[in-house]
Amino acid sequence: MADTLERTDEDTDLRTVVEPDRPWITLVWNDPVNEMTYVAWVFKSYFGFSPAEARKRMLQVHNDGKAVVATGSREEMERHVYAMHGYGLWATLQKDDE
Amino acid sequence: MKRVRVTPAGINLVFTGEEADLLASVAEQLSELLDGYEDRDGDPALERLLPDGYRENADDAEEFRRFTQTELVGEKVAGARGIADALKPRTAKGMASVTLGHPEAVVWLRSLNDIRLALAARLGIVDEGSPPPLDDNGYAIYIWLGQVQFLLLRAVDR
Numbered sequence: 001m002a003d004t005l006e007r008t009d010e011d012t013d014l015r016t017v018v019e020p021d022r023p024w025i026t027l028v029w030n031d032p033v034n035e036m037t038y039v040a041w042v043f044k045s046y047f048g049f050s051p052a053e054a055r056k057r058m059l060q061v062h063n064d065g066k067a068v069v070a071t072g073s074r075e076e077m078e079r080h081v082y083a084m085h086g087y088g089l090w091a092t093l094q095k096d097d098e
Numbered sequence: 099m100k101r102v103r104v105t106p107a108g109i110n111l112v113f114t115g116e117e118a119d120l121l122a123s124v125a126e127q128l129s130e131l132l133d134g135y136e137d138r139d140g141d142p143a144l145e146r147l148l149p150d151g152y153r154e155n156a157d158d159a160e161e162f163r164r165f166t167q168t169e170l171v172g173e174k175v176a177g178a179r180g181i182a183d184a185l186k187p188r189t190a191k192g193m194a195s196v197t198l199g200h201p202e203a204v205v206w207l208r209s210l211n212d213i214r215l216a217l218a219a220r221l222g223i224v225d226e227g228s229p230p231p232l233d234d235n236g237y238a239i240y241i242w243l244g245q246v247q248f249l250l251l252r253a254v255d256r
Contacts, residue, residue, distance in 0.1 A: 032228060038251060078166075081151045082170065088208060092149075092150065
């Protein structure tokens with residue numbers, strides 16, 4: 001990326017268009033301690049989800065073992081993961097597989 | 099817990115003296131545990147309180163830890179100490195009566211959750227299929243903390 005930005009060769013202008021980076025995602029994983037009502041409340045109060053959306057993602061964590069709760073840049077996802085750890089939720093970030 | 103009430107001044111929690119001593123004690127234990135986070139050495143409670151931010155890349159996980167952990171631990175320790183301090187004053191009847199504004203109530207919810215996470219790790223509650231803990235007393239405290247958290251959450255989220 002840095003290399004691409006430093007190029008000054010006019011000829012390469014059109015060919016150096018960088019494919020957009022795959023986005024990063026924040027995942028929350030199931031654990032046996034956090035109560036369902038608490039997890040839904042964290043999603044609602046921190047991410048601003050509606051009560052129905054918060055409940056849907058909480059149930060996804062509970063039933064599927066994990067749920068994606070945010071998508072975006074790596075820096076943003078690191079901030080979300082940090083915030084989730086503050087609430088005691090088990091969260092990680094990774095590049096989107098899809 | 100004797101009572102949870104929403105008042106104009108905030109959420110009022112009333113604990114018996116015995117309950118207040120218990121909660122203050124586990125909150126202090128949490129802050130002591132977190133104070134030793136640098137020598138975690140595979141401690142399951144610290145692993146759960148301060149998990150990896152990256153699952154598949156140990157270098158990224160290490161770097162994330164390096165940049166965030168001190169601050170995260172600081173927040174968690176401050177929350178736990180806040181609970182222990184708030185429970186010290188007692189009423190004439192020996193109760194502890196604590197009134198929390200919204201931001202403080204949120205800190206309490208997070209910290210109660212941290213205490214439950216640490217206790218669960220000690221009791222061997224690691225997944226949905228974990229057998230019932232052998233430590234009846236520890237398990238009773240764990241269940242009680244869940245009830246306190248539930249009642250406080252209901253008052254916060256109304």
